[in-house]
């Protein structure tokens with residue numbers, strides 16, 4: 030490792046540790062590197078600006094954020110929840126299932142786990158607490174765990190970021206996430222059933238069956254959204270990036286025309302509150318682009334690949350090694366930072382070992398999503414703590430079981446690549 | 461002074477909202493031209509990218525608040541006010557110094573691009589990329605201002621900052 | 629000081645003919661006096677930013693295109709127009725002819741970039757979803773209403789229009805799905821790309837329009853080049869030409885072999901009325917804003933060099 034790189038890493042880690050925004054820490058560290066190398070300090074800005082401007086796929090990021098915010102503001106989430114209560118709420122552990130199923134449906138419309146937790150998640154936590162059968166900690170932990178499904182089932186901002194760094198097809202990555210997302214939903218529902226029987230929970234008063242058609246009709250336009258998105262992408266009408274804009278437009282029409290819950294004022298607020306995270310995520314993406322220049326300049330990815338080929342690692346060992354590392358990093362790092370900065374380091378090795386990049390991408394995205402609920406740094410825990418006031422300590426004490434379940438799902442995905450690749454192959458993916 | 465800052469921020473928010481709307485609307489127009497008119501516009505894509513670039517750096521400079529940033533502040537929030545003030549000072553000094561160091565060469569690069577025109581709208585790339593220079597200057601000014609307030613008043617009472625706008 | 633390190637950044641992959649030629653022929657030939665350090669897959673600099681990186685002293689070498697040079701020097705758009713070069717040999721002749729000197733000099737003076745040699749990228753052909761029975765392309769009129777994916781810049785889109793099609797931009801990684809689902813009706817690329825990206829799985833015909841005999845230039849920082857002693861400069865130039873020739877022969881052979889391969893995969897491969905295409909495309913280009921930037925008489929001189 031060169032002296033310049035050492036100084037760069039010290040600067041980045043040191044600054045990030047004392048609370049400097051991640052984007053700024055990376056930019057400062059990169060400038061330190063360039064100066065120490067005797068290179069042009071303008072390269073930092075050059076890589077950020079030309080990288081952000083170059084990449085068409087990144088346009089999906091602000092568009093998915095707008096789409097999610099419109100859905101949260103426009104009563105779409107509430108209608109969906111009522112529908113879920115009527116259908117799956119009648120079983121043992123009912124509201125817990127409502128929690129997971131609503132996340133599954135919502136994930137088909139939204140590309141962001143934070144939006145899921147803060148939107149539909151916040152409402153379902155209230156319902157669970159009011160029912161008196163669930164502790165705040167359990168409701169919050171289940172919500173956090175099920176929100177991780179959001180970006181696994183398409184659409185997905187993290188998969189857009191993976192496509193950016195790996196040059197793989199967003200369409201196939203999206204398809205690859207469908208089955209793993211359902212597997213994650215299934216293991217969480219199993220956990221919930223176990224919890225319900227262990228606490229011998231009473232069943233909720235079921236919604237009368239005659240109510241179901243009306244509730245379904247009300248939720249129907251919202252339920253149509255995942256179908257429209259998937260048909261758009263795989264029926265050849267839109268590209269995945271365009272699907273993001275279509276999703277936002279559809280949500281806008283639903284909220285403004287169909288449900289009549291959107292005013293000009295609230296639309297303006299949605300735009301401002303979408304521009305803010307778009308900018309802060311954009312800055313982190315920009316920072317990661319500079320870091321990727323340094324990684325390339327120092328030939329780090331190739332060195333890792335050579336080192337691995339020297340010690341004859343099997344693809345499966347490699348997958349487990351990388352995933353353990355990512356889970357550990359997920360405890361302290363933000364998911365977009367991991368996807369943009371750490372994961373590209375292993376892509377040359379994947380090529381060398383013949384590991385399919387769609388499989389690798391989906392598995393590692395699932396991994397980084399689990400990282401969003403692992404303490405101490407789990408952004409979903411913080412978001413739910415901030416929006417509901419449930420103490421972090423209570424959430425964390427309930428989250429471990431769900432983390433174990435999600436890690437089990439991850440292991441299944443690693444061992445059986447077909448879980449990921451079956452659907453893409455059905456649509457013509459040939460590896 | 462406070463009132464001026466308040467209205468400047470409101471203005472910046474309005475501009476960001478307009479950029480967001482511009483991006484959204486231009487993208488829909490592109491879809492319309494491709495699938496409905498069956499005669500895709502060439503310029504919509506470039507305009508979207510310009511909106512996106514400007515939204516990131518204009519937003520980064522003027523509407524992203526300290527707590528909107530993606531940051532790792534467990535240590536920062538855990539220590540007493542004294543060390544916290546030192547951390548904040550180091551942070552602000554490092555950002556201001558590094559950004560200042562890169563400012564002149566970065567402007568040299570941006571200005572150099574006046575001879576390069578964008579692919580479809582034929583705008584000099586210097587004009588498109590100049591938002592990054594504005595971003596640098598604004599961040600340097602904000603960090604210097606922060607250093608001054610840190611010396612005068614110490615760390616402000618920040619609410620738990622971890623609920624950042626980190627949107628996944 | 630040790631040997632100079634020549635850092636090259638390119639969006640090409642490591643298995644691309646150009647990359648193979650540089651790794652196998654260029655690098656060993658200059659190894660006695662310089663270290664060649666290539667960075668593939670655009671990991672160092674984004675596609676299209678390499679020239680300014682060289683110009684600012686941040687990069688030593690790049691594989692650039694006429695389209696990228698035309699961003700700075702509009703006269704280079706002549707080489708991105710359809711039916712200008714006849715074949716690979718014609719490209720070499722044009723590049724080495726005195727008519728290129730003023731253009732090369734301008735790139736050196738204004739950007740500090742020296743063009744070392746011309747590399748052959750292949751003949752771009754139409755690759756369509758429909759079979760020949762459903763759509764036989766003889767003249768540009770047959771492409772009316774056909775949505776053709778072309779790279780995103782204006783010059784490319786214009787070429788698509790000049791061919792008679794409805795050009796539309798789309799990221800390269802999305803083309804396969806786009807073809808499969810019918811989001812686009814076709815795409816254009818040299819045959820090796822059609823095979824590498826497996827487009828033949830989702831298309832039914834190749835129409836051998838050869839509408840663009842595509843080229844790249846191997847480029848180096850003029851400052852770096854001028855700092856070398858004369859004998860090393862000569863050796864570096866020879867190494868560039870040898871590598872380009874090696875890549876050219878490989879690519880030509882591959883293009884020939886792949887016609888049989890594609891036919892074997894069940895695709896219809898046939899030639900349209902080339903003259904009808906050439907006349908239509910050249911006429912549209914000559915009356916476009918692009919031709920306004922071409923040096924006077926350049927096209928005639930280029931045509932005269934076609935043997």
Ligand code: NA
Nearest residue numbers: 136179182184
């Ligand atoms: Na999703």
Ligand code: NA
Nearest residue numbers: 128132172175
């Ligand atoms: Na949930």
